[in-house]
Amino acid sequence: MQESIICVKYYTKILLSSTVMDMVTTNLQQQRQITEQLRREAALRRITVSKAVEDIMKYITEHEQEDYLLVGFSSQKSNPFRERSYCTIF
Amino acid sequence: MDSATESEHIEKLIKEAESLKIKLEDERQKLNDITLASVADRLETITCINVKPRRVLKGHQAKVLCSDWSPDKRHIVSSSQDGKMIIWDAFTTNKEHALTMPTIWVMACAYAPSGTLVACGGLDNKVTVYPLSQEDDVSTRKKTVATHTSYMSCCVFPNSDQQILTGSGDSTCALWDVESGQLLQSFLGHSSDVMSIDLAPSETGNTFVSGSCDKMVLIWDMRTGQCVQSFEGHQSDVNSVKFHPGGDAVATGSDDATCRLFDLRADREIAVYAKESIIFGANAVDLSVSGRLLFAGYNDYTVNIWDTLKCQRVAFLYGHENRVSCLRVSPDGTALSTGSWDSTLRVWA
Numbered sequence: 001m002q003e004s005i006i007c008v009k010y011y012t013k014i015l016l017s018s019t020v021m022d023m024v025t026t027n028l029q030q031q032r033q034i035t036e037q038l039r040r041e042a043a044l045r046r047i048t049v050s051k052a053v054e055d056i057m058k059y060i061t062e063h064e065q066e067d068y069l070l071v072g073f074s075s076q077k078s079n080p081f082r083e084r085s086y087c088t089i090f
Numbered sequence: 091m092d093s094a095t096e097s098e099h100i101e102k103l104i105k106e107a108e109s110l111k112i113k114l115e116d117e118r119q120k121l122n123d124i125t126l127a128s129v130a131d132r133l134e135t136i137t138c139i140n141v142k143p144r145r146v147l148k149g150h151q152a153k154v155l156c157s158d159w160s161p162d163k164r165h166i167v168s169s170s171q172d173g174k175m176i177i178w179d180a181f182t183t184n185k186e187h188a189l190t191m192p193t194i195w196v197m198a199c200a201y202a203p204s205g206t207l208v209a210c211g212g213l214d215n216k217v218t219v220y221p222l223s224q225e226d227d228v229s230t231r232k233k234t235v236a237t238h239t240s241y242m243s244c245c246v247f248p249n250s251d252q253q254i255l256t257g258s259g260d261s262t263c264a265l266w267d268v269e270s271g272q273l274l275q276s277f278l279g280h281s282s283d284v285m286s287i288d289l290a291p292s293e294t295g296n297t298f299v300s301g302s303c304d305k306m307v308l309i310w311d312m313r314t315g316q317c318v319q320s321f322e323g324h325q326s327d328v329n330s331v332k333f334h335p336g337g338d339a340v341a342t343g344s345d346d347a348t349c350r351l352f353d354l355r356a357d358r359e360i361a362v363y364a365k366e367s368i369i370f371g372a373n374a375v376d377l378s379v380s381g382r383l384l385f386a387g388y389n390d391y392t393v394n395i396w397d398t399l400k401c402q403r404v405a406f407l408y409g410h411e412n413r414v415s416c417l418r419v420s421p422d423g424t425a426l427s428t429g430s431w432d433s434t435l436r437v438w439a
Contacts, residue, residue: 027100028096028099028100028103031100031103031104031107032103034103034107035103035104035106035107035110037279037317037320038106038107038110038111038114039110040316040318041110041114041318041319041320041357042110042113042114042117044319044357046117046118046121046355046356046357047121047355047356048121048122048123048124048356049121049122049123049124049125049126049353049356049358049360050123050124050129051355051356052338052339052353052355052356052360053124053126053129053353053360054129055336055338055355056126056334056336056338056339056353056381056398056399057129057130057133057399059334059335059336059380059381060336060380060381060382060398060399062380063335063379063380063381064380064382066379066380066423067378067379067380067382067383067423068379068422068423068424068439069139069141069378069379069383069419069423069424069425069426069439070136070139070378070380070382070383072138072140073424079424079439080163080164080181080424080425080439081144081145081180081181081424081425081437081439082144082439083144
């Protein structure tokens with residue numbers, strides 16, 4: 001009884017150690033990639049949110065007049081999707 | 091290397107990663123000096139959005155899954171769960187081509203910059219390119235360009251008809267040569283299905299953005315294949331990503347019922363577009379040509395229009411009778427097309 005338990009334990013350990021080895025190897029590659037990615041991102045140069053927001057607002061102000069979905073058409077005739085008016089001949 | 095030293099090595103890498111994460115968060119926080127909505131406070135409120143339903147495009151037999159405008163600002167390509175791809179004249183609502191695909195669930199379709207090619211794909215894991223012509227049967231000239239190991243969820247031509255960029259359920263993006271079908275670059279970094287991609291709005295741009303079911307938004311360099319930036323924030327699948335026309339920010343829509351704006355230069359989220367009453371996921375987002383308006387299509391059948399600066403909803407479009415699955419502003423910004431699981435597309439202007 002005692003012997004068979006030890007045997008099972010030993011067998012499990014062998015099994016585990018080989019899968020652990022595989023896991024360690026893939027984990028190492030994965031972890032290396034994760035850390036390298038973080039190193040790259042940490043090296044990025046950043047600007048303040050206030051500056052970023054200012055530039056976004058500047059772009060919007062400069063292009064607002066061409067934004068038909070925002071400001072509409074000066075005349076509905078220039079809307080390519082206006083309802084067409086049909087002439088009916090009696 | 092034996093397993094003990096490997097483990098030590100991993101531990102060192104994990105420790106470094108953790109300290110880098112803290113450093114990154116610190117740096118980002120240091121520059122977070124103001125909120126977008128507080129700066130926008132002094133702007134006038136958008137009071138009247140005069141966008142009306144103008145056309146209904148009927149012809150698909152099942153859910154519309156994707157659509158794209160032709161560069162001529164008049165034609166629309168759409169793809170559906172019924173296995174069809176249709177080319178519409180959006181002015182007249184006529185169908186100019188109806189192509190049967192070798193698969194159902196055609197989840198992606200796109201016009202090439204020349205307007206003479208369309209690409210589509212889906213559950214067949216492939217992207218197929220069709221040259222459009224009036225003379226002969228379009229389907230005889232089709233060409234399979236790319237193959238992924240899972241479904242293809244999105245595709246786009248990056249600035250020329252010669253290449254196509256795809257996103258897939260196999261969690262990768264890939265750049266292909268249209269003529270030879272050769273894989274030019276793969277983009278590995280997501281840990282779950284890629285749902286959406288968009289190109290930076292510069293003709294020489296080599297940057298694109300991807301959104302995934304891993305909740306991440308990644309920015310890529312197309313030449314090197316490297317991920318250059320990553321944005322966390324969404325609590326669920328990121329279904330749609332779109333560059334701000336200025337090129338320095340990306341808007342996103344997610345199953346977490348929020349849309350967000352991430353700034354590339356500030357390297358962080360700068361706005362969340364959400365309301366307590368909005369509880370359904372956002373499937374598709376696009377911005378008006380100035381970037382002031384964000385259009386988002388939701389699972390509750392509505393399209394919400396957000397003021398990107400004041401972070402408020404300014405209007406909503408109601409008309410579809412099922413989920414809004416796709417949505418695109420026309421290239422000149424005069425119209426918005428929406429596609430839905432109700433099998434129709436609508437044009438609003």
